[in-house]
Amino acid sequence: xxxxxxxxxxxxxxxxxxxxxxxxxxxxxxxxxxxxxxxxxxxxxxxxxxxxxxxxxxxxxxxxxxxxxxxxxxxxxxxxxxxxxxxxxxxxxxxxxxxxxxxxxxxxxxxxxxxxxxxxxxxxxxxxxxxxxxxxxxxxxxxxxxxxxxxxxxxxxxxxxxxxxxxxxxxxxxxxxxxxxxxxxxxxxxxxxxxxxxxxxxxxxxxxxxxxxxxxxxxxxxxxxxxxxxxxxxxxxxxxxxxxxxxxxxxxxxxxxxxxxxxxxxxxxxxxxxxxxxxxxxxxxxxxxxxxxxxxxxxxxxxxxxxxxxxxxxxxxxxxxxxxxxxxxxxxxxxxxxxxxxxxxxxxxxxxxxxxxxxxxxxxxxxxxxxxxxxxxxxxxxxxxxxxxxxxxxxxxxxxxxxxxxxxxxxxxxxxxxxxxxxxxxxxxxxxxxxxxxxxxxxxxxxxxxxxxxxxxxxxxxxxxxxxxxxxxxxxxxxxxxxxxxxxxxxxxxxxxxxxxxxxxxxxxxxxxxxxxxxxxxxxxxxxxxxxxxxxxxxxxxxxxxxxxxxxxxxxxxxxxxxxxxxxxxxxxxxxxxxxxxxxxxxxxxxxxxxxxxxxxxxxxxxxxxxxxxxxxxxxxxxxxxxxxxxxxxxxxxxxxxxxxxxxxxxxxxxxxxxxxxxxxxxxxxxxxxxxxxxxxxxxxxxxxxxxxxxxxxxxxxxxxxxxxxxxxxxxxxxxxxxxxxxxxxxxxxxxxxxxxxxxxxxxxxxxxxxxxxxxxxxxxxxxxxxxxxxxxxxxxxxxxxxxxxxxxxxxxxxxxxxxxxxxxxxxxxxxxxxxxxxxxxxxxxxxxxxxxxxxxxxxxxxxxxxxxxxxxxxxxxxxxxxxxxxxxxxxxxxxxxxxxxxxxxxxxxxxxxxxxxxxxxxxxxxxxxxxxxxxxxxxxxxxxxxxxxxxxxxxxxxxxxxxxxxxxxxxxxxx
Numbered sequence: 001x002x003x004x005x006x007x008x009x010x011x012x013x014x015x016x017x018x019x020x021x022x023x024x025x026x027x028x029x030x031x032x033x034x035x036x037x038x039x040x041x042x043x044x045x046x047x048x049x050x051x052x053x054x055x056x057x058x059x060x061x062x063x064x065x066x067x068x069x070x071x072x073x074x075x076x077x078x079x080x081x082x083x084x085x086x087x088x089x090x091x092x093x094x095x096x097x098x099x100x101x102x103x104x105x106x107x108x109x110x111x112x113x114x115x116x117x118x119x120x121x122x123x124x125x126x127x128x129x130x131x132x133x134x135x136x137x138x139x140x141x142x143x144x145x146x147x148x149x150x151x152x153x154x155x156x157x158x159x160x161x162x163x164x165x166x167x168x169x170x171x172x173x174x175x176x177x178x179x180x181x182x183x184x185x186x187x188x189x190x191x192x193x194x195x196x197x198x199x200x201x202x203x204x205x206x207x208x209x210x211x212x213x214x215x216x217x218x219x220x221x222x223x224x225x226x227x228x229x230x231x232x233x234x235x236x237x238x239x240x241x242x243x244x245x246x247x248x249x250x251x252x253x254x255x256x257x258x259x260x261x262x263x264x265x266x267x268x269x270x271x272x273x274x275x276x277x278x279x280x281x282x283x284x285x286x287x288x289x290x291x292x293x294x295x296x297x298x299x300x301x302x303x304x305x306x307x308x309x310x311x312x313x314x315x316x317x318x319x320x321x322x323x324x325x326x327x328x329x330x331x332x333x334x335x336x337x338x339x340x341x342x343x344x345x346x347x348x349x350x351x352x353x354x355x356x357x358x359x360x361x362x363x364x365x366x367x368x369x370x371x372x373x374x375x376x377x378x379x380x381x382x383x384x385x386x387x388x389x390x391x392x393x394x395x396x397x398x399x400x401x402x403x404x405x406x407x408x409x410x411x412x413x414x415x416x417x418x419x420x421x422x423x424x425x426x427x428x429x430x431x432x433x434x435x436x437x438x439x440x441x442x443x444x445x446x447x448x449x450x451x452x453x454x455x456x457x458x459x460x461x462x463x464x465x466x467x468x469x470x471x472x473x474x475x476x477x478x479x480x481x482x483x484x485x486x487x488x489x490x491x492x493x494x495x496x497x498x499x500x501x502x503x504x505x506x507x508x509x510x511x512x513x514x515x516x517x518x519x520x521x522x523x524x525x526x527x528x529x530x531x532x533x534x535x536x537x538x539x540x541x542x543x544x545x546x547x548x549x550x551x552x553x554x555x556x557x558x559x560x561x562x563x564x565x566x567x568x569x570x571x572x573x574x575x576x577x578x579x580x581x582x583x584x585x586x587x588x589x590x591x592x593x594x595x596x597x598x599x600x601x602x603x604x605x606x607x608x609x610x611x612x613x614x615x616x617x618x619x620x621x622x623x624x625x626x627x628x629x630x631x632x633x634x635x636x637x638x639x640x641x642x643x644x645x646x647x648x649x650x651x652x653x654x655x656x657x658x659x660x661x662x663x664x665x666x667x668x669x670x671x672x673x674x675x676x677x678x679x680x681x682x683x684x685x686x687x688x689x690x691x692x693x694x695x696x697x698x699x700x701x702x703x704x705x706x707x708x709x710x711x712x713x714x715x716x717x718x719x720x721x722x723x724x725x726x727x728x729x730x731x732x733x734x735x736x737x738x739x740x741x742x743x744x745x746x747x748x749x750x751x752x753x754x755x756x757x758x759x760x761x762x763x764x765x766x767x768x769x770x771x772x773x774x775x776x777x778x779x780x781x782x783x784x785x786x787x788x789x790x791x792x793x794x795x796x797x798x799x800x801x802x803x804x805x806x807x808x809x810x811x812x813x814x815x816x817x818x819x820x821x822x823x824x825x826x827x828x829x830x831x832x833x834x835x836x837x838x839x840x841x842x843x844x845x846x847x848x849x850x851x852x853x854x855x856x857x858x859x860x861x862x863x864x865x866x867x868x869x870x871x872x873x874x875x876x877x878x879x880x881x882x883x884x885x886x887x888x889x890x891x892x893x894x895x896x897x898x899x900x901x902x903x904x905x906x907x908x909x910x911x912x913x914x915x916x917x918x919x920x921x922x923x924x925x926x927x928x929x930x931x932x933x934x935x936x937x938x939x940x941x942x943x944x945x946x947x948x949x950x951x952x953x954x955x956x957x958x959x960x
Contacts, residue, residue, distance in 0.1 A: 002456045005508045006449055009519075012512035016505060020390055023397040032400055033317030033411035035164065041132040041486060043122045045139060046099050046155040047071075051114040054205045060116050061094060067118040067152075068092050070142040074120075077138075078130070086128055086135070089121040099155070132156045133410075137312070140195070153196050153310075163308035164318040165194070166346035167330075170302040176337050177201075177305040184307045187329045193315025200297055200306040208266075209288050216284025220274040226285055233269055234260050306345070317411065318346065364421075368428060376435070384514055385431045391505035392423040392498035399497025400490065403478070409490050419494025426470060426495075427502035430463045431510055438511075439546070448518060452511040460507065467503040471496045541911035542631050545624075545741060555625035556632060581638040589639075589647045598626075598654040606658045615662040616735050619655040623742055626651050627694055631908045637926050641693070641904020642872075642897055649683075649692040652743065655736065656681060657789035663729050672714035674721055676707035679760075680790035680798050684749055688784040689870045691900060693907040698733070698743040701785060702726045702760045705794050722760035749781060763797060770805045776818035780853040782806060786869055806860045806867055815857055816958060819850050835940050836906070836914045838899050843951030845899040848892065851875075851954055859883050871896040888953045895950040898942075901930050 879889025
């Protein structure tokens with residue numbers, strides 16, 4: 001299945017995207033409605049009645065009796081249909097809504113003759129097959145005309161929610177608001193599945209409305225005057241206050257109680273005019289009966305009216321209804337009624353939550369990306385891993401669709417969203433496991449499609465186990481009928497089905513997507529895959545390196561590497577293609593990516609590092625990528641190790657040079673500054689000769705200089721300050737190559753001074769040492785010394801000092817004796833049976849280093865041209881100036897080339913001692929080609945013969 005999916009990757013991608021689009025359509029179309037809170041069905045159904053204020057108790061009681069009768073009929077019907085009692089009790093209440101009372105609340109429950117309710121107590125949900133919501137629907141239909149009233153609502157949920165449709169109209173004209181509310185209620189009645197329509201314009205108590213007649217206006221009487229005098233007559237006017245102890249007693253003048261109870265007293269009232277006369281009430285006032293409002297709503301100073309309704313999720317959704325209303329009725333309201341606006345209150349809380357949670361969710365996605373990018377050291381692979389996240393949504397949608405058919409859920413909710421988030425974390429882990437397997441198989445030499453297929457097969461079992469255990473773990477909760485478990489059912493459904501769908505997507509969609517992206521990217525990716533499969537797979541050390549740090553593989557896709565690969569359609573024969581590729585690489589590292597370009601490139605990166613630790617991290621990443629590119633060139637046969645030694649050394653020099661000022665800055669922050677102090681970083685051994693190999697030992701010499709009367713803010717004396725700085729910088733070098741991939745740190749070179757070792761000698765102290773007590777080892781060290789980085793003119797002064805020491809007359813006998821002792825030590829440590837140990841063997845690489853040191857120390861005084869860096873340049877200069885015969889010089893050059901090529905190739909591709917038994921055929925073929933032999937089996941004889949010839953030449957050289 002995986003093989004078919006990957007080969008038909010475009011079809012796989014199309015099917016996956018179609019599933020995602022269909023899932024989104026199911027939600028947007030309302031087939032799977034979304035509610036903010038999960039409906040929690042209780043074990044009771046309450047018919048809550050609210051009549052207009054002033055309704056008689058008998059009228060309310062009559063409707064309550066009708067509701068109770070319909071409930072009893074329903075009980076009998078359910079008992080027959082379900083073959084067991086469903087309704088346990090029927091409770092009637094008059095004068096209030098007991099079900100709304102909150103224990104311990106300071107707000108009393110509403111009461112009055114206009115209120116009442118009937119409650120049906122059902123069996124626990126675990127003991128019945130019919131849902132509470134279905135019982136409520138049957139009761140509402142059985143209640144008939146009573147249920148059609150907007151004052152009656154049926155409550156089936158354990159925790160009441162806000163209405164699913166809730167619109168608030170605002171304006172200043174109450175007449176317009178009343179008409180809009182009536183029209184909107186009529187509009188809602190047209191939608192199937194919408195019920196429980198109500199508004200907040202409930203009638204209040206009966207009241208009399210007063211107005212002034214034209215005759216009253218002619219007499220100068222205003223409505224305020226009329227209202228005030230009527231109030232004085234029936235409520236009273238304060239005439240006096242009497243102090244009784246600590247209380248005020250108000251004396252009110254008004255009609256007697258008997259007259260206040262009769263409307264005749266109103267019509268017999270005499271109204272005073274502004275001129276002081278009195279006229280009959282009926283002459284200046286008109287009275288009309290009516291009802292006021294039960295309550296007056298204001299929001300932000302405007303009168304408001306709320307219209308609400310419930311939605312049957314089996315027939316429609318609130319989102320679908322609101323979408324049609326926004327496009328039709330609500331937009332027309334704004335055009336027909338000036339000064340009227342509306343807000344969707346049912347979506348306000350949801351919008352506020354989204355506004356709060358949305359940025360947090362984006363931050364979580366960024367955190368996931370960062371946590372994936374750090375260990376993978378890649379920006380593209382985390383995005384590929386996160387591409388599976390939408391399928392957690394797909395699984396959640398289809399899981400809800402399936403469960404909706406059986407009743408556990410009615411739609412999506414915020415709990416469903418939380419389940420999707422939980423599923424995302426699980427599926428990211430599954431995809432991460434898959435990607436890790438892909439990286440390992442690619443490191444082993446597989447092509448991309450084979451690596452994806454092998455990873456999918458090998459990781460199928462752990463992904464399947466994770467999926468099955470997660471689904472099985474939440475299945476009891478997902479299928480539970482328990483009321484307390486209902487809020488968690490949508491979350492469980494999203495998690496269970498999200499993991500299932502996403503795991504399938506991780507195994508099929510993600511690899512197909514990766515392959516499609518590789519196809520789109522074209523030649524660059526194909527070149528990279530060819531290099532990875534054909535080169536890195538044949539190099540165990542590079543394979544391990546790539547498996548441990550996948551980000552280095554991305555360096556093979558960078559332009560500076562891909563530009564050096566020849567297109568496949570040039571139709572060159574293998575030999576010509578090899579020559580062309582070697583030429584491209586050689587020119588690139590000699591002219592385009594030399595030490596100056598390296599320093600400029602890393603300098604831009606290091607400048608952004610806020611501290612020295614970040615600078616070390618940036619330098620390490622940069623060096624590992626560039627070294628890995630060189631390793632790919634060496635393993636691929638496009639660059640000989642002896643040619644790669646220079647760029648490798650330049651990479652190392654660039655990194656250490658960039659770290660020196662950063663280290664000094666941080667060190668002076670902690671320990672103070674010594675003005676006029678200068679430090680030089682001097683490379684010794686292979687690094688000094690520009691013949692460094694990856695993972696080789698790095699030996700350094702630190703030289704310092706300072707003014708005699710330099711001012712200082714340091715807490716240490718200058719000697720201790722420089723010594724501790726050397727320790728600090730050495731620690732940074734160990735952090736730079738913590739696992740020895742780039743280099744193997746060794747302690748810095750120490751000069752003996754007054755019987756003590758000095759790791760940071762001044763240039764003057766070094767001069768005294770070489771004038772008085774330097775031995776042959778110190779002189780041999782100085783031969784290969786080269787300044788990596790120096791402050792001020794210290795670098796030039798050190799080079800002048802070095803050349804002056806080397807061009808002196810030296811004790812030839814002491815030097816010859818020291819070299820002889822070293823050769824004897826090398827011979828004792830070398831095992832004759834180890835053919836592939838080419839450094840310590842007689843005539844090997846270490847003895848060639850001794851020969852170069854000997855030639856420079858013995859002949860530099862009369863032939864300063866021999867003072868060059870590198871073994872091959874030294875032997876060539878010695879032959880050119882007839883310090884040794886040309887044939888011997890040529891033999892030493894050939895030996896140095898062979899040994900350096902073998903050591904560089906073994907160190908880059910194997911890391912440890914080369915084992916021909918475990919080497920691949922491809923690796924053996926490249927070694928044979930590198931050494932100029934027809935077959936790998938001939939290489940042992942070549943090594944033995946070269947060592948023998950070289951040893952004879954060296955014997956004559958050291959003796960002469």
